[in-house]
């Protein structure tokens with residue numbers, strides 16, 4: 001079974017919903033059709049000619065990138081210009097192109113979370129640097145036959161439901177009677193075909209962030225003994241965890257600049273790392289932003305960060321950091337985003353294969369332009 005563009009992008013949009021992107025950011029399908037069948041996907045950072053060439057030479061029909069193809073305003077497809085030639089090339093060869101940009105920057109398990117994970121920094125309870133919204137919360141109600149409540153509750157908790165602050169496994173349950181009559185083609189766990197069953201069941205309720213919806217439902221269905229599981233999902237008018245750009249991480253033990261720089265050099269495949277340090281030589285509160293973090297220096301200072309790891313810092317960013325004694329590590333725009341790109345490939349492969357699709361998911365191997373130093 002091959003996935004369509006829509007199948008693939010609906011997995012992506014569970015991880016990084018389009019609705020959380022920054023206003024005006026042209027995220028989503030850039031070129032192509034949602035109904036196109038996809039045997040192979042190439043995941044890359046940029047929709048440049050190198051990525052398009054690699055997609056076409058490896059017979060990938062879908063190119064997924066972080067940076068959008070149509071980020072700049074576009075008024076013609078002139079094949080004498082690089083971007084026009086690229087667009088024409090992609091259309092002629094029926095290459096679909098999709099971008100997950102600021103929606104993936106802002107997603108709770110997005111670009112900066114993956115950067116933290118690659119560096120081994122504890123991001124699970126980190127706060128965001130610049131709040132842009134909050135997670136949509138859902139209420140799940142499932143009807144469970146008596147004796148199976150613990151299994152179902154454990155499965156829900158393992159997939160991320162029932163987390164209220166630092167409390168996990170938060171559910172409410174009440175006993176009652178469920179009724180059903182198994183039809184001709186059924187293989188019922190309880191009861192017989194054609195006979196009305198009245199069964200002791202518990203109504204179990206819990207809460208979950210909408211981004212975890214598919215993981216929670218899948219785990220619940222696996223743990224539930226029934227062939228057909230009765231459950232309801234309601235949107236809630238409550239504010240979930242805040243989401244936004246960048247993270248601020250509190251370390252249990254302070255770390256030296258040398259250790260942080262070594263960590264970045266070893267794990268981020270960067271050849272253009274530079275840093276500036278003020279009067280501090282050990283750091284406990286680390287701000288982090290994959291890509292370009294200069295616009296978040298104010299927020300990093302306001303939240304008491306000692307040091308900020310990102311890419312693309314400019315001279316005036318350095319002056320601003322200097323005035324607040326905020327140390328900076330510039331590990332490169334692309335190098336700080338690559339952990340997120342690599343995660344996209346793994347995430348899609350795991351989900352597509354897990355649901356029985358044969359669609360192959362590859363990570364870009366062709367080189368992109370890098371600074372020399």
Ligand SMILES: [Zn+2]
Pocket residue numbers: 067290291292333337
């Ligand atoms: Zn970027």
